[in-house]
Amino acid sequence: MPTSIHPTAATHVLPATIDNQQWIYLRHPDGVVGPEHYALRTQSLSTVLSAGEVLVEARYLSVDPYMRINQSSRPTYNALPHALDTVQTAGVVGRVMASGVPHLAPGDWVEGMLGWQTHARVHHSVLRKLDPALAPVSTALGALGMPGRTAWFGLTESGRPHAGEVVVVSGAAGAVGSLVAQFAKRHGCKVLGIAGGASKCDWLRTTLGLDWAVDYKAHADADALAATIKALTGGVDVYFDNVGGMVTDAVIPLINLRARIIICGTISQYSGGLDQPESGPRFLHHMLYQRATIQGMLARDYAHRMDEMLKIVGPWVKAGSLVFEETIVHGFDQLPATLNSLFTGDHRGKLLVAVDPL
Amino acid sequence: MPTSIHPTAATHVLPATIDNQQWIYLRHPDGVVGPEHYALRTQSLSTVLSAGEVLVEARYLSVDPYMRINQSSRPTYNALPHALDTVQTAGVVGRVMASGVPHLAPGDWVEGMLGWQTHARVHHSVLRKLDPALAPVSTALGALGMPGRTAWFGLTESGRPHAGEVVVVSGAAGAVGSLVAQFAKRHGCKVLGIAGGASKCDWLRTTLGLDWAVDYKAHADADALAATIKALTGGVDVYFDNVGGMVTDAVIPLINLRARIIICGTISQYSGGLDQPESGPRFLHHMLYQRATIQGMLARDYAHRMDEMLKIVGPWVKAGSLVFEETIVHGFDQLPATLNSLFTGDHRGKLLVAVDPL
Numbered sequence: 001m002p003t004s005i006h007p008t009a010a011t012h013v014l015p016a017t018i019d020n021q022q023w024i025y026l027r028h029p030d031g032v033v034g035p036e037h038y039a040l041r042t043q044s045l046s047t048v049l050s051a052g053e054v055l056v057e058a059r060y061l062s063v064d065p066y067m068r069i070n071q072s073s074r075p076t077y078n079a080l081p082h083a084l085d086t087v088q089t090a091g092v093v094g095r096v097m098a099s100g101v102p103h104l105a106p107g108d109w110v111e112g113m114l115g116w117q118t119h120a121r122v123h124h125s126v127l128r129k130l131d132p133a134l135a136p137v138s139t140a141l142g143a144l145g146m147p148g149r150t151a152w153f154g155l156t157e158s159g160r161p162h163a164g165e166v167v168v169v170s171g172a173a174g175a176v177g178s179l180v181a182q183f184a185k186r187h188g189c190k191v192l193g194i195a196g197g198a199s200k201c202d203w204l205r206t207t208l209g210l211d212w213a214v215d216y217k218a219h220a221d222a223d224a225l226a227a228t229i230k231a232l233t234g235g236v237d238v239y240f241d242n243v244g245g246m247v248t249d250a251v252i253p254l255i256n257l258r259a260r261i262i263i264c265g266t267i268s269q270y271s272g273g274l275d276q277p278e279s280g281p282r283f284l285h286h287m288l289y290q291r292a293t294i295q296g297m298l299a300r301d302y303a304h305r306m307d308e309m310l311k312i313v314g315p316w317v318k319a320g321s322l323v324f325e326e327t328i329v330h331g332f333d334q335l336p337a338t339l340n341s342l343f344t345g346d347h348r349g350k351l352l353v354a355v356d357p358l
Numbered sequence: 359m360p361t362s363i364h365p366t367a368a369t370h371v372l373p374a375t376i377d378n379q380q381w382i383y384l385r386h387p388d389g390v391v392g393p394e395h396y397a398l399r400t401q402s403l404s405t406v407l408s409a410g411e412v413l414v415e416a417r418y419l420s421v422d423p424y425m426r427i428n429q430s431s432r433p434t435y436n437a438l439p440h441a442l443d444t445v446q447t448a449g450v451v452g453r454v455m456a457s458g459v460p461h462l463a464p465g466d467w468v469e470g471m472l473g474w475q476t477h478a479r480v481h482h483s484v485l486r487k488l489d490p491a492l493a494p495v496s497t498a499l500g501a502l503g504m505p506g507r508t509a510w511f512g513l514t515e516s517g518r519p520h521a522g523e524v525v526v527v528s529g530a531a532g533a534v535g536s537l538v539a540q541f542a543k544r545h546g547c548k549v550l551g552i553a554g555g556a557s558k559c560d561w562l563r564t565t566l567g568l569d570w571a572v573d574y575k576a577h578a579d580a581d582a583l584a585a586t587i588k589a590l591t592g593g594v595d596v597y598f599d600n601v602g603g604m605v606t607d608a609v610i611p612l613i614n615l616r617a618r619i620i621i622c623g624t625i626s627q628y629s630g631g632l633d634q635p636e637s638g639p640r641f642l643h644h645m646l647y648q649r650a651t652i653q654g655m656l657a658r659d660y661a662h663r664m665d666e667m668l669k670i671v672g673p674w675v676k677a678g679s680l681v682f683e684e685t686i687v688h689g690f691d692q693l694p695a696t697l698n699s700l701f702t703g704d705h706r707g708k709l710l711v712a713v714d715p716l
């Protein structure tokens with residue numbers, strides 16, 4: 001086997017440069033992020049590969065709530081916010097156009113943090129090779145990607161669910177929440193999903209098979225929402241929180257003894273509340289009363305354990321027994337508007353932007 | 359050995375009945391609890407012992423912040439609040455006046471949950487025999503009692519402190535906080551105590567030998583307090599919280615990666631805030647950023663592990679190497695006012711009421 005540059009790169013006729021379209025993060029949003037905070041630019045990208053490099057053409061580009069966290073003007077899990085005047089960081093699934101390494105050939109599917117751009121020339125070590133026979137490649141950004149890893153390890157490691165327990169999931173129709181809810185069902189838990197709107201709740205009940213689904217938008221305030229959840233469940237053993245705010249205000253007073261609360265996201269607070277926290281009811285006395293635990297978790301904490309998740313969840317996806325809904329928006333130009341719709345819209349499951357090949 | 363009533367009871371000449379003074383919890387406080395919520399009554403207590411019973415004369419009676427929790431009109435860690443028209447529940451250290459069991463003799467020191475009354479006739483199984491040679495018997499209500507157990511297990515089991523880490527303790531001059539701070543020093547941690555007033559802070563620095571002490575009353579708001587703590591510590595690895603409210607608002611944004619926050623108490627919220635929660639800044643995003651943990655804990659969770667604590671902390675008390683400050687108020691009639699002063703006053707360490715023998 002040759003250890004130098006792989007010959008397949010040479011067998012494809014590529015122009016010396018490619019027009020690479022890029023969405024540049026231009027200015028900090030005070031509230032909801034949207035197209036006005038981005039600019040579309042075209043870069044002339046050389047196709048000449050250095051040793052170990054791969055040229056990738058993007059086919060699915062991710063929009064994720066964490067992107068807005070990284071735009072906070074205060075320190076977050078990163079010391080510095082997303083740099084202005086740079087390509088928006090994002091997970092991408094694409095196809096190899098040219099490769100300087102033997103294990104990746106043109107046409108192969110790969111996933112990596114390539115950002116919002118139509119092409120990327122990167123070192124092979126940042127790419128994960130995908131097997132299209134295992135699952136639709138887009139799942140590498142969803143059920144078999146970062147959201148799946150977040151859901152799996154957040155629930156199993158921080159939530160420690162047991163059969164017969166009540167698990168409540170906020171943002172239950174979202175990319176992470178819809179997986180958490182199904183994983184909890186597989187653990188033998190009784191699962192209540194909280195989502196916005198009757199349509200999402202119907203989907204949670206009928207398609208995902210949850211025990212209960214509650215539309216927070218149909219409740220005037222946290223007390224009303226709490227009354228509904230209390231009447232249905234009696235109390236909460238595990239609360240997997242993607243949302244925060246009023247929804248979390250409703251759930252925390254309902255926790256049972258030794259409840260586990262997983263803070264996976266606080267999306268209700270992302271559009272301004274991270275820079276200037278809003279006020280809410282104090283609740284730490286409930287932690288005392290119930291000797292409960294709150295645990296914050298991030299996908300990155302489990303990046304090195306991706307294989308453990310894939311070994312279990314991969315076969316469920318392949319067998320078609322796990323619902324992995326994807327909402328796919330077509331067109332590279334739609335990226336900032338699609339990100340905006342994460343915070344304002346009504347999608348289900350994983351939100352993606354698809355681009356067609358040139 | 360006789361298994362029936364022990365003969366020592368008969369050797370003491372006791373009247374058939376004793377006037378037993380009792381503080382009766384009469385009405386629910388909306389705000390700060392005080393004498394107006396109690397009534398002093400005298401009960402005629404028969405000195406005739408049933409099998410296994412012991413007659414105890416109270417000498418030290420405890421006032422503790424948890425008493426106000428149990429007066430909340432909402433469910434707390436107990437389903438029901440402290441019953442009205444009953445003796446105030448409390449830990450008591452007293453002397454045996456008469457005993458129906460062989461292992462307790464008149465004159466022996468004991469500790470138990472005997473309530474605010476001058477005498478109690480109880481089953482021996484609710485009493486813990488004390489060794490006056492080991493430590494002052496009053497410590498059975500403090501450093502070698504419930505507060506000591508809370509401090510030890512709260513810090514070691516929930517806090518998991520490591521040498522070199524920064525531990526911040528709120529209510530650091532209090533019964534639990536002053537022990538936590540010293541235990542953390544013994545773990546090799548850098549310890550910052552938060553307390554109200556310059557005098558307490560001087561004591562924390564000079565007598566307890568903490569690295570830093572901060573007077574929260576000298577700060578206008580949480581941001582100002584946070585700035586001081588940040589400047590001193592750089593960041594917080596373990597936050598042992600007895601206070602809640604503005605003090606906790608200041609500390610949480612300063613937590614380091616994988617910080618542990620122990621909710622042992624929220625005394626700032628006890629005088630009304632448990633019934634009607636006040637508002638404060640939302641902070642769960644900090645849990646996410648730092649993958650931090652909040653753990654509520656109660657002394658009762660470790661009642662069965664008292665011996666483990668005593669084995670370690672007992673010798674420190676006996677050796678005089680642990681500071682176990684006691685603020686002792688004299689007079690049974692002072693009990694409700696002393697409880698009130700827990701929330702309004704300026705005591706240090708464990709607050710107790712002492713009564714002289716008849």
